Amino acid sequence: MIKDNQKYFNRLHVCIDALLVVVTYLLAWFLKFKSGISFFMRDVAAGTLNRQTYFSALLVIVPGYLILYYLFNLYTAKRASSMKRDIWNVIKANTVGLFLFLGILYVIRQPHFSRTMLFYFYVLNICLDGAFRIVVFMVLQSLRARGYNVKYILLVGYSRAAEQYIDRVRHNPQWGYVVRGILDDSIPRGTEYKGVRVIGKIDNLFYILPQNKLDEIAITLALEQYGRLKEIVGLCEKSGVHTKFIPDYNSVIPSRPYTEDVDGLPVINIRRVPLTNTLNILLKRAFDLVAGLVIAIIVSPLLLVIAIAVKVSSPGPVIFKQERVGLHNKPFQMYKFRSMRMQTPEDEEKEWTTKGDPRVTGIGRFLRKTSLDEFPQLFNVIKGDMSLVGPRPERPFFVEKFKEEIPRYMIKHQVRPGMTGWAQINGFRGDSSIRKRIDCDLYYIENWTVGLDLRILFLTIFKGFINKNAY
Secondary structure (H helix, E strand, C coil): CCHHHHHHHHHHHHHHHHHHHHHHHHHHHHHHHCCCCCCCCCCCCCCCCCHHHHHHCHHHHHHHHHHHHHHCCCCCCCCCCCHHHHHHHHHHHHHHHHHHHHHHHHHCCCCCCCHHHHHHHHHHHHHHHHHHHHHHHHHHHHHHHCCCCCEEEEEECCCHHHHHHHHHHHHCHHHCEEEEEEECCCCCCCCEECCEEEEECHHHHHHHHHHCCCCEEEECCCHHHHHHHHHHHHHHHHHCCEEEECCCCCCCCCCCCEEEEECCEEEEECCCCHHHCHHHHHHHHHHHHHHHHHHHHHHHHHHHHHHHHHHHHCCCCCEEEEEEECHHHCEEEEEEECCECCCCHHHHHCCCCCCCCCCECHHHHHHHHHCHHHCCHHHHHHHCCCEEECCCCECHHHHHHHHHHCCCHHHHHHCCCEEECHHHHCCCCCCCCHHHHHHHHHHHHHCCCHHHHHHHHHHHHHHHCCCCCCC
């Protein structure tokens, strides 16, 4: 029922969201001005504007929030979505909405609009809209578990992509997908993979499609069968059945590639890197510069204490400079508090620090364990060599070594290296798996957002300083 009326279901969802925005806004107004309850000691705006002014703001807020919900993908099909992702998108949309509205109030010079009421609205709208989406998700999940609202799918082509798709469908029964079978020319009929059988040749589509018993066709051809792709797509679209293509080269192309139009010719970019966008580059650089300066000022007393401790612990400079490879494979000098006794550059370049390494000083071992030796890199951030968040930079010797041993290793140099990163908060730092570290770096590079940077910085406070793999 729902699958046949998805567009009406989406429209109803938009109407309910609009109603929830109105209800939570009115409730926030009531809590602030009529309930007598006050969670804040003082609000200079309280009582200075009439009710009509507050209610007329809904003419901007309601359509504005619906547009934000659309931009944050809250009206896409929920079948293969996750509840956590939807709730997170609700929080992000409401946060952006709050700051945009505050910005409008600043531009129109309206200081008397109650900020406390807006905060009530922000919290209430997240809670109520989030609860509504949880209920919808649970109802749909329950219906699909009982055999309702399911979609029947036929796979065309037996390949690694077909097996991976079946794995995911079986692992996520809440999606409501049922794979009826596979058509393939080279695999014998009756061959089975996790309960899904090969039921015939690809030409059987001529007889299956007219029966109109399928909701979707998923083309999962093996690479050597791509010569038939145009013929199969044409046949499926002629029948009117919804068709999707699951490529058998996902080990080469990531899950989120992007295309560009070159005078009508679609071009698939192998790697999606949001930080190649000029606006994103400027935004991240501005954040690094401001936040780097603020953090440097705040921690300056601590830096002074550490500098004295390093100087007293052993002969040599306080700051240790080491060549690392950064953005676009360009070398730069990275700063750290010296944590080891002085040694020749040749010895230092080619050997990682190991457990119980005699070269590490007493204070150095503490600085490494707590990552306090990394703080001078704030000046690398301010200079522009590094970012607050990004893949950790490596020495040239190891870059040359790893690029031959680890696939996709050099992709990390498409963005500025960082003081902390996705790999570090997931425990992959120091003497840990380089391959897993690169997987984390690639995830960060392909999925970068300002929100992800803020999340990593926040988690670094709890996970990033104590390094069990640092010696």
